[in-house]
Amino acid sequence: AQKITQTQPGMFVQEKEAVTLDCTYDTSDPSYGLFWYKQPSSGEMIFLIYQGSYDQQNATEGRYSLNFQKARKSANLVISASQLGDSAMYFCAMREGNTGGFKTIFGAGTRLFVKA
Amino acid sequence: KAGVTQTPRYLIKTRGQQVTLSCSPISGHRSVSWYQQTPGQGLQFLFEYFSETQRNKGNFPGRFSGRQFSNSRSEMNVSTLELGDSALYLCASRREAGANVLTFGAGSRLTVL
Numbered sequence: 691a692q693k694i695t696q697t698q699p700g701m702f703v704q705e706k707e708a709v710t711l712d713c714t715y716d717t718s719d720p721s722y723g724l725f726w727y728k729q730p731s732s733g734e735m736i737f738l739i740y741q742g743s744y745d746q747q748n749a750t751e752g753r754y755s756l757n758f759q760k761a762r763k764s765a766n767l768v769i770s771a772s773q774l775g776d777s778a779m780y781f782c783a784m785r786e787g788n789t790g791g792f793k794t795i796f797g798a799g800t801r802l803f804v805k806a
Numbered sequence: 807k808a809g810v811t812q813t814p815r816y817l818i819k820t821r822g823q824q825v826t827l828s829c830s831p832i833s834g835h836r837s838v839s840w841y842q843q844t845p846g847q848g849l850q851f852l853f854e855y856f857s858e859t860q861r862n863k864g865n866f867p868g869r870f871s872g873r874q875f876s877n878s879r880s881e882m883n884v885s886t887l888e889l890g891d892s893a894l895y896l897c898a899s900r901r902e903a904g905a906n907v908l909t910f911g912a913g914s915r916l917t918v919l
Contacts, residue, residue, distance in 0.1 A: 723906065725905075733912060735898070737907050792906075793839070793854055794839070796849040797848075
């Protein structure tokens with residue numbers, strides 16, 4: 691069963707505007723972690739931001755923030771003041787468990803296009 | 807410090823051959839995971855190794871195997887290659903603490919002809 695859902699295959703945003711990339715997840719494990727990664731055309735996966743299931747505050751990292759709504763099982767990524775270099779694939783991911791041996795699974799990704 | 811290093815970066819093989827990919831994790835990281843990325847299937851988890859032991863395995867046939875050495879370097883092997891094995895193979899390492907963030911290498915792009 692699909693555990694990470696990203697419903698937006700592609701998104702366009704105007705440079706300097708904010709954009710929200712959607713992610714919903716499904717798990718019965720009370721302890722889990724949510725991540726967002728960026729993959730430019732070069733192929734390397736770049737870690738952006740992390741949210742733990744027990745974290746009370748939404749995570750922020752510079753222009754990136756994670757809108758964590760636990761009851762709705764959503765973990766949307768907000769990019770403020772978009773830049774041309776933000777054009778890339780963005781993946782939402784979830785790590786289940788808090789002991790050794792867990793695995794991280796990824797959504798299908800959203801391709802973001804930033805327009806000048 | 808050095809990141810995750812994957813070799814080779816690109817390779818071309820023919821059906822029926824086998825291939826071995828290498829991954830050197832970040833110094834101090836003992837966990838190494840492998841993923842297959844294709845346009846159709848996205849990022850699929852292959853397996854995870856920790857202290858030379860496979861701890862988790864994805865839903866891939868037995869043709870896909872891996873191992874980890876005492877220095878945490880890992881290799882994955884694909885035998886009897888099929889056209890559908892053409893993909894970007896990503897390796898990631900993590901420190902077993904905190905958020906357990908995966909740090910990825912640049913990947914090995916395999917083309918099977």
